[in-house]
Amino acid sequence: GENVEQHPSTLSVQEGDSAVIKCTYSDSASNYFPWYKQELGKRPQLIIDIRSNVGEKKDQRIAVTLNKTAKHFSLHITETQPEDSAVYFCAFLYGNNRLAFGKGNQVVVIP
């Protein structure tokens, strides 16, 4: 199936602290896992992705880790800044054709 769950639904962090969002997916055949950031009224923006041949990928302050055995992957944001406040969606490629998205995590960075 194309189910995906994100935890927690809302996350508040103090500016400068780290934020971690975990995503659990259902399709064990999937091999592509992107994260999107969506600010209010704007388009989903691809911020990082990972393919199943690696376990971790970093890009400046953000990183994604993948555990295919447990079927979960996580987004890590370090040294959070107010502009990191947004809704973050995890997704996985389902059936090699479409992205199946979670319901999103609201991240609030408190200055």
Added chain:
Amino acid sequence: DTGVSQDPRHKITKRGQNVTFRCDPISEHNRLYWYRQTLGQGPEFLTYFQNEAQLEKSRLLSDRFSAERPKGSFSTLEIQRTEQGDSAMYLCASSFGPEGEQYFGPGTRLTVT
């Protein structure tokens, strides 16, 4: 701007009217996707094209919805006899190949009154 573009950005229509949206993908991308997003939810897949061929449609896509990509470039999504439940953000995305990164357009927000 070489990103995905959509037109119009907002559409308000009365129930029962027909509406059509347009999406222009990134020029070298051969895949084009339509998603729908409602408040508090992630995008939900509707349909996708590879070049001009429509290869898959979600069960969410009732027979009132039709999509085309006649020349393998821009795409249109038409909703006939709109219903209030059609109110949503309609997002278009494009990619190069099945496993290419999908980049989204700004969306068309449809309000059916």
